[in-house]
Amino acid sequence: MKLTINGDPQEIHATTLAEALAALELSEARVATALNGIFVPADARAATALSPGDSLEIVAPMQGG
């Protein structure tokens, strides 16, 4: 389905947030996620269903002051 992932429109084969991370090869990465602006804890990813047009943010620690 078509999702917006970190601001980029992408076609991805996934029905849940956990599957989307797997498709992006980020299952093992330490990242945090938010779906449509709402934080989704790691242990809720498998049960979080995706819908076409959803906006997914995947973040990691970066340089900051």
Next chain:
Amino acid sequence: MPLFYGTQVSSPMMLGTAQYPSPAILAAAFSASGAGVATVSLRRESGGGQDFLRLIEGLGVVLLPNTAGCHSVKEAVTTAQMARELLRTNWIKLEVIGHGDLLAPDVFGLVEAARELCAQGFKVFPYCTEDLSVCDQLLRAGCEVLMPWGAPIGSGLGLNNLLGLKALRAAFRDVPMVIDAGIGRPSHAAAAMELGFDAVLLNTAVAKAGDPVTMARAMAQALDAGRAAYLSDPIEPREMATPSTPVIGKAFLQ
């Protein structure tokens, strides 16, 4: 040494992790600074996040994630929630930015976000102005640390409102306070400590110096000197001279 939410940190320096010429210089600057806390941001994972995570977790300092760049309460709260999971800490440096030119805090959104995050169990470090009413509201919201700006982020102007910062320090004597933003030189860092502030958060002044490692060391020395000066009860300035050499006993030679 400063005590934040029951945790004693090893240095009055908190150091940012942005803008260094290289990861190796970042690590060397941290080592030279003796900083006890490192600030980090959360950004979209585009390949570098995992290496950076290993680098900062290897620094041996307490990590303080920030909500830099957030302009709304909702963004800041969601960012804090993601940071808590990712870095396994309740600490959050809360920034809710109001105006882009000065990166000034939106103090109304800041208080609202602080209230929400404190209710969710976060230990909030609010990036705020030196306004007494705002700081009072932040304390009422549940914050146990205040982080007033010295000057706009990255400006290097030092302590822009000395009167306001002195008044803030005097108003809340028992609250740990960190001067966050605006420090450019070691003399600014020393001045902050001489006023009785507990710590200073630096980034640009170290990372963008020609020699970040030496500057990190200079800042650490300045912070120690400023703290020692504060504890030694410095004299008050006066406008007229007063002789330091005794007048009595001077030979009459005319």
